[in-house]
Amino acid sequence: MDVEHLGTANDDPRWINTNNNSNVEEEYNDDSDHQPLLKQNIEYLPKKKVFIAWAETSNNSSINEHQNQPVTEFQLSVINNQPTVALEQQPEKRKRYSWFILIVSVIQICVFIAELITNWVLTGSPIMNLSRNPFFGPSSNVLIRMGAGFTPCMHTINNLTANSLLKFGCLNSTTQTYQYCTLKELCHFHDDSQIPNQWYRFIAPIFLHAGVIHIGMNIITQLLFGLIIERKIGTFRLIVIYFASGIFGLVLGSNFAPEGFVRIGCSGSVFGLIAVAHLDLLYNWAHKKNPIKELIMILITTTIDLSIGLLPYIDNFSHAGGFFMGILLTLAFLGAPTNLRKGNITESNMYNYDKWYNLERYRPYFSNRPKKWWIWWLVRLIAFITVITLFIILIINFYTRMFKCSWCKYISCLPVNGWCDIGKL
Numbered sequence: 001m002d003v004e005h006l007g008t009a010n011d012d013p014r015w016i017n018t019n020n021n022s023n024v025e026e027e028y029n030d031d032s033d034h035q036p037l038l039k040q041n042i043e044y045l046p047k048k049k050v051f052i053a054w055a056e057t058s059n060n061s062s063i064n065e066h067q068n069q070p071v072t073e074f075q076l077s078v079i080n081n082q083p084t085v086a087l088e089q090q091p092e093k094r095k096r097y098s099w100f101i102l103i104v105s106v107i108q109i110c111v112f113i114a115e116l117i118t119n120w121v122l123t124g125s126p127i128m129n130l131s132r133n134p135f136f137g138p139s140s141n142v143l144i145r146m147g148a149g150f151t152p153c154m155h156t157i158n159n160l161t162a163n164s165l166l167k168f169g170c171l172n173s174t175t176q177t178y179q180y181c182t183l184k185e186l187c188h189f190h191d192d193s194q195i196p197n198q199w200y201r202f203i204a205p206i207f208l209h210a211g212v213i214h215i216g217m218n219i220i221t222q223l224l225f226g227l228i229i230e231r232k233i234g235t236f237r238l239i240v241i242y243f244a245s246g247i248f249g250l251v252l253g254s255n256f257a258p259e260g261f262v263r264i265g266c267s268g269s270v271f272g273l274i275a276v277a278h279l280d281l282l283y284n285w286a287h288k289k290n291p292i293k294e295l296i297m298i299l300i301t302t303t304i305d306l307s308i309g310l311l312p313y314i315d316n317f318s319h320a321g322g323f324f325m326g327i328l329l330t331l332a333f334l335g336a337p338t339n340l341r342k343g344n345i346t347e348s349n350m351y352n353y354d355k356w357y358n359l360e361r362y363r364p365y366f367s368n369r370p371k372k373w374w375i376w377w378l379v380r381l382i383a384f385i386t387v388i389t390l391f392i393i394l395i396i397n398f399y400t401r402m403f404k405c406s407w408c409k410y411i412s413c414l415p416v417n418g419w420c421d422i423g424k425l
């Protein structure tokens with residue numbers, strides 16, 4: 001390799017002239033105040049001069065600090081005379097795995113098996129007859145016993161909680177028949193106060209399912225969307241969206257569904273994942289291979305699940321609430337749409353900074369951003385504030401019942417055959 005030095009040590013820039021396609025494997029080290037030339041195998045075009053852009057610095061210590069740093073994408077793009085890309089669009093170096101979705105799916109299947117075993121012990125059969133449970137699963141009594149969302153177990157209800165004459169149907173493990181029991185026996189209160197305060201019923205129903213059909217549809221949809229989404233957005237953000245969507249759906253149903261309705265299933269969490277898929281498609285529409293096909297598949301899945309939510313024993317509030325929460329959390333936590341990610345990368349990003357307190361590493365991310373990018377950050381902030389506000393308002397309303405909606409029940413049922421009266425106490 002022939003190296004042509006143009007000027008003294010202070011006369012940057014420097015040029016490299018190659019007369020063949022050989023690789024660069026040597027160091028250019030004639031000046032002590034400059035770092036070694038890149039020691040990577042970089043192919044050059046014949047008889048082509050490539051300009052090396054050196055970062056401007058005020059002292060030698062700054063240069064020495066970055067010696068022996070790995071080569072960045074910016075350096076390679078300058079050497080190869082290629083255009084740079086935005087930081088957000090650079091390929092992810094660390095491979096992500098979809099371990100959370102697999103683990104939570106296995107847990108839900110194990111819990112469902114426990115439901116069937118419990119129902120078998122109490123009734124002599126793992127599933128109830130179709131007149132009691134059309135989804136081929138256990139009785140509602142077993143589901144309440146294992147932590148299903150059931151309002152009388154969660155907070156005091158006027159003219160109901162203190163009514164000692166009010167009896168519920170409970171399964172007797174000895175006679176394997178139904179008999180009357182009190183609210184304390186139904187909810188399995190562990191103290192003598194008999195005050196319903198089982199707040200964990202906002203979380204536990206995510207792992208419970210009504211039957212084989214119910215868990216089968218949820219698990220398939222969960223794996224279909226969740227495995228891909230977890231690899232794209234990372235496990236931590238997926239966990240936040242998954243549980244926040246599921247819990248919010250249960251909280252919404254607790255506010256507006258009949259008080260005797262048994263709420264179970266991870267449908268709210270699944271609809272949160274579907275919401276992420278919707279926005280991801282819109283964000284990256286231009287980069288999808290077949291966006292129309294993907295959109296049709298998502299819309300069909302959403303329509304089928306929402307329609308099933310109108311059937312008896314299915315809480316459509318969890319579906320709607322999970323989807324809405326998934327939209328808000330996607331806006332708040334995920335990246336901006338592709339057309340808003342454009343920004344100039346400056347020479348200050350030429351090195352791989354490894355000092356967290358060095359503000360230079362963050363400057364390229366915020367420099368030369370368009371106004372619409374900053375507006376999008378405002379949208380994300382508003383979405384996050386809305387999430388917190390909705391949780392606070394609905395939880396307070398659940399315990400105080402300041403706001404009631406008589407017609408909201410039709411979101412979760414069809415007014416035929418008394419379906420909308422299921423769960424009334």
